[in-house]
Amino acid sequence: MSLIVTGSVGIDTVETPDGQRADDVLGGSSIYFAAGASFFTKVRLVAAVGEDFPEHFQEQFQQFDVCTDGLEQREGSKTFRWHGRYHENMNDRDTLAVELNVLGEALPPVPDHYRDSKYVFLANTHPAGQMALLDQFPEAKLVVADTMDLWIETEKDLLTELLGKIDGFVLNDAEAKQLTGESNVVRAADKVLAMGPTFVIVKKGEHGAILRHKDGTGVLPAFPAHEVVDPTGAGDSFASGMMGYLTAADDISVASIKRAMAYGTVVASYTIEKFSTHRLSEIDREQIDARLETFGSHLDIGAGI
Amino acid sequence: MSLIVTGSVGIDTVETPDGQRADDVLGGSSIYFAAGASFFTKVRLVAAVGEDFPEHFQEQFQQFDVCTDGLEQREGSKTFRWHGRYHENMNDRDTLAVELNVLGEALPPVPDHYRDSKYVFLANTHPAGQMALLDQFPEAKLVVADTMDLWIETEKDLLTELLGKIDGFVLNDAEAKQLTGESNVVRAADKVLAMGPTFVIVKKGEHGAILRHKDGTGVLPAFPAHEVVDPTGAGDSFASGMMGYLTAADDISVASIKRAMAYGTVVASYTIEKFSTHRLSEIDREQIDARLETFGSHLDIGAGI
Numbered sequence: 001m002s003l004i005v006t007g008s009v010g011i012d013t014v015e016t017p018d019g020q021r022a023d024d025v026l027g028g029s030s031i032y033f034a035a036g037a038s039f040f041t042k043v044r045l046v047a048a049v050g051e052d053f054p055e056h057f058q059e060q061f062q063q064f065d066v067c068t069d070g071l072e073q074r075e076g077s078k079t080f081r082w083h084g085r086y087h088e089n090m091n092d093r094d095t096l097a098v099e100l101n102v103l104g105e106a107l108p109p110v111p112d113h114y115r116d117s118k119y120v121f122l123a124n125t126h127p128a129g130q131m132a133l134l135d136q137f138p139e140a141k142l143v144v145a146d147t148m149d150l151w152i153e154t155e156k157d158l159l160t161e162l163l164g165k166i167d168g169f170v171l172n173d174a175e176a177k178q179l180t181g182e183s184n185v186v187r188a189a190d191k192v193l194a195m196g197p198t199f200v201i202v203k204k205g206e207h208g209a210i211l212r213h214k215d216g217t218g219v220l221p222a223f224p225a226h227e228v229v230d231p232t233g234a235g236d237s238f239a240s241g242m243m244g245y246l247t248a249a250d251d252i253s254v255a256s257i258k259r260a261m262a263y264g265t266v267v268a269s270y271t272i273e274k275f276s277t278h279r280l281s282e283i284d285r286e287q288i289d290a291r292l293e294t295f296g297s298h299l300d301i302g303a304g305i
Numbered sequence: 306m307s308l309i310v311t312g313s314v315g316i317d318t319v320e321t322p323d324g325q326r327a328d329d330v331l332g333g334s335s336i337y338f339a340a341g342a343s344f345f346t347k348v349r350l351v352a353a354v355g356e357d358f359p360e361h362f363q364e365q366f367q368q369f370d371v372c373t374d375g376l377e378q379r380e381g382s383k384t385f386r387w388h389g390r391y392h393e394n395m396n397d398r399d400t401l402a403v404e405l406n407v408l409g410e411a412l413p414p415v416p417d418h419y420r421d422s423k424y425v426f427l428a429n430t431h432p433a434g435q436m437a438l439l440d441q442f443p444e445a446k447l448v449v450a451d452t453m454d455l456w457i458e459t460e461k462d463l464l465t466e467l468l469g470k471i472d473g474f475v476l477n478d479a480e481a482k483q484l485t486g487e488s489n490v491v492r493a494a495d496k497v498l499a500m501g502p503t504f505v506i507v508k509k510g511e512h513g514a515i516l517r518h519k520d521g522t523g524v525l526p527a528f529p530a531h532e533v534v535d536p537t538g539a540g541d542s543f544a545s546g547m548m549g550y551l552t553a554a555d556d557i558s559v560a561s562i563k564r565a566m567a568y569g570t571v572v573a574s575y576t577i578e579k580f581s582t583h584r585l586s587e588i589d590r591e592q593i594d595a596r597l598e599t600f601g602s603h604l605d606i607g608a609g610i
Contacts, residue, residue: 088488183393185511186529206490207512208526219603221513221524224491255607262606292606298524299604301567301597302560 003247004114005033006046006133007123007146007236008080008103009053009071014232014275015085015096022230022275026057028080029123029146032233035277036240036267037121038064039285041247044114046070046133048102050078063281072108077101090228091205110136119247122166123236124148127158134165142252144168146239152178164196167252170239172203185210199257201242203235209261216254220261223269223295230275234268237280241267241288266291308552309419310338311351311438312428312451312541313385313408314358314376319537319580320390320401327535327580331362333385334428334451337538340582341545341572342426343369344590346552349419351375351438353407355383368586377413382406395533396510415441424552427471428541429453432463439470447557449473451544457483469501472557475544477508490515504562506547508540514566521559525566528574528600535580539573542585546572546593571596 012027034043043066053073061068078101086093107129117137122130122145130145137143143166151159152175159179163169169192173185182188185202189212192200199213206225211218241264242257249256266288273279317332339348348371358378366373383406391398412434422442427435427450435450442448448471456464457480464484468474474497478490487493490507494517497505504518511530516523546569547562554561571593578584 090488183395184531184533186531190531204512207509210526210529217529217603219526219529220606221515221526224515224522224524226489226491226495228489255605259606259608295524296606298522299606300560300563301525301601301604302564 001041001119001247001250002044002117003037003041003119003121003243004044004046004117004137005030005037005121005123005243006070006107006129007033007121007125009047009049010080010082011052011054012081012232012276013083014230016230017086017088017090020229024054025276026060027082027232027276029125029236031061031277032236032271033121033123033240033243034066035061035064035280036237036271037244037247038066039267039288040241040244040263042067043244044070044111044117046108046110046114048072048074048077048105048108050102051075053079060277060281064277069111070108070114074102074105074108077105084232086231090231107132115139118142118250119243120144121239121243122146123239127151127155127162131158131162131165134162142167142246144170144239144243146170146235147175149175149178160195163192166197168199168201169197170201170203170235172205172235176202186212201261203238205231205234208265209238211254211257211261213254213257218254218258218261220258220265220299223265223291224298225269225272228272231272232275233271233277237268237271238264240264262292262295263288266295306346306424306552306555307349307422308342308346308424308426308548309349309351309422309442310335310342310426310428310548311375311412311434312338312426312430314352314354315385315387316357316359317386317537317581318388319535321535322391322393322395325534329359330581331365332387332537332581334430334541336366336582337541337576338426338428338545338548339371340366340369340585341542341576342549342552343371344572344593345546345549345568347372348549349375349422351413351415351419353377353379353382353410353413355407356380358384365582365586369582374416375413375419379407379410379413382410389537391536395536412437420444423447423555424548425449426544426548427451428544432456432460432467436463436467436470447472447551449475449544449548451475451540452480454480454483465500468497471502473504473506474502475506475508475540477510477540481507491517506566508543510536510539513570514543516559516562516566518559518562523559523563523566525563525570525604528570528596529603530574530577533577536577537580538576538582542573542576543569545569567597567600568593571600
């Protein structure tokens with residue numbers, strides 16, 4: 001099975017409350033997603049970077065099993081940049097600087113040999129870009145999109161239109177509240193569900209995620225982390241494990257989505273242990289499966305009297 | 306098996322952000338606990354109220370299978386009162402007024418026929434009162450205590466001493482941080498564990514609970530609630546389902562504690578659907594078991610490729 005992702009590639013600068021920082025590291029939604037999903041299946045990437053994109057990022061990314069035929073390095077453009085600082089709670093963050101650069105331009109063309117993709121993930125980017133891609137995968141079996149507060153604020157109509165055309169939608173709890181006006185996360189998810197998709201996953205960071213599907217419900221805590229170095233990319237990593245598993249299993253039942261969410265939880269738990277994709281560079285599928293087993297034992301409420 | 310609880314009985318006034326309020330309703334840690342645990346086992350209550358304790362509260366409470374031989378109505382004293390208002394997030398709350406009254410006086414005597422109790426829950430009250438009870442149950446198999454921010458602030462030494470003498474400790478995430486200085490909940494739990502108990506459960510309200518036990522870990526989300534009317538008593542209800550199950554099962558293994566936490570989650574999910582113990586008055590063990598099964602299906606990450 002084939003998984004395609006489109007989203008941002010960025011040069012990130014991240015500051016964490018304990019005084020650590022990482023300057024100009026590889027980031028962006030599609031990078032975290034493609035790296036994480038590559039443990040499960042071959043991933044096809046569609047994204048654009050500028051002529052300033054450092055060569056060593058290419059090397060850092062090459063080790064993941066990702067087809068980069070759809071990654072365009074655009075002359076005369078600059079790469080998307082983000083500089084953020086996390087609060088003490090390691091959940092909230094301030095964006096200190098952001099330069100959209102190439103993200104504000106047209107999407108690169110989808111390579112012809114990507115058009116038979118069955119699983120499509122529209123990582124967080126401008127919803128116009130997400131919409132433009134929808135029609136390009138006529139054989140798509142599952143299309144899932146992510147978003148962010150900025151687009152809910154500025155492009156709500158377009159996002160609402162998108163919701164009518166996709167199968168699954170992932171967003172975080174603050175975004176779910178922003179989009180629906182509901183502070184209760186279950187009611188918020190149900191309101192999003194009523195807008196069109198077959199399922200909605202609300203990500204709650206260190207508190208896990210909730211699935212509301214037309215055919216059922218799933219609720220998972222996060223993997224208990226002793227140390228969070230950098231939460232950047234955790235949401236995309238969650239989506240990566242989820243979509244990677246679904247693609248490899250080629251099963252989009254509720255039961256499969258719940259197992260997929262557990263894989264997403266595990267991939268995210270690795271991502272946050274180091275800056276950028278550095279921790280993902282060190283692990284393999286065996287380690288992911290071992291942690292999934294541990295996670296399953298944490299959740300095991302067994303049977304009793 | 307026999308379960309004993311000691312803690313507060315209160316007259317509560319609760320305001321919620323949607324403008325609802327309940328004036329002078331039955332509350333207090335040991336009330337929520339005894340009501341919830343009574344679905345699993347016979348519960349013995351040790352607590353004091355004042356001469357102002359309304360007769361209809363006695364009636365409201367009588368339907369639960371609780372032995373109230375240890376409930377003393379003290380002449381010349383007044384019942385503990387609490388008046389709180391919840392924030393929009395239904396998690397944080399302000400205490401608008403509190404009158405310790407009889408809670409500031411000596412504990413009532415433990416009835417002789419309670420002394421063979423095997424399972425002991427020291428619901429939240431002054432740690433001196435909790436300590437005083439410890440020696441009165443020579444056959445105790447499991448002693449678990451709860452606490453609150455006030456005692457961490459004012460009685461930290463006594464609380465630390467208590468931690469060296471009990472088997473299990475439950476507290477919420479803010480309290481765990483306050484007690485240990487650790488903002489990471491897993492590290493905070495481990496620091497509490499190092500202070501003596503065999504296990505620590507950190508309650509995270511709508512985000513579930515984490516168990517750190519010398520022999521293992523458990524992580525559970527909360528039951529996904531469409532509507533929270535009043536979170537008061539949720540923590541005590543969680544403890545009630547947990548201790549009630551453990552007492553009935555007479556099994557304090559890690560696996561049993563994890564299942565017990567799931568029962569606690571379910572009992573708490575009912576408590577918050579109405580003010581006071583009103584929702585608990587309407588349900589039975591069958592409904593609790595049915596919701597536990599639903600909860601188990603939410604958590605089921607199955608097996609796959």
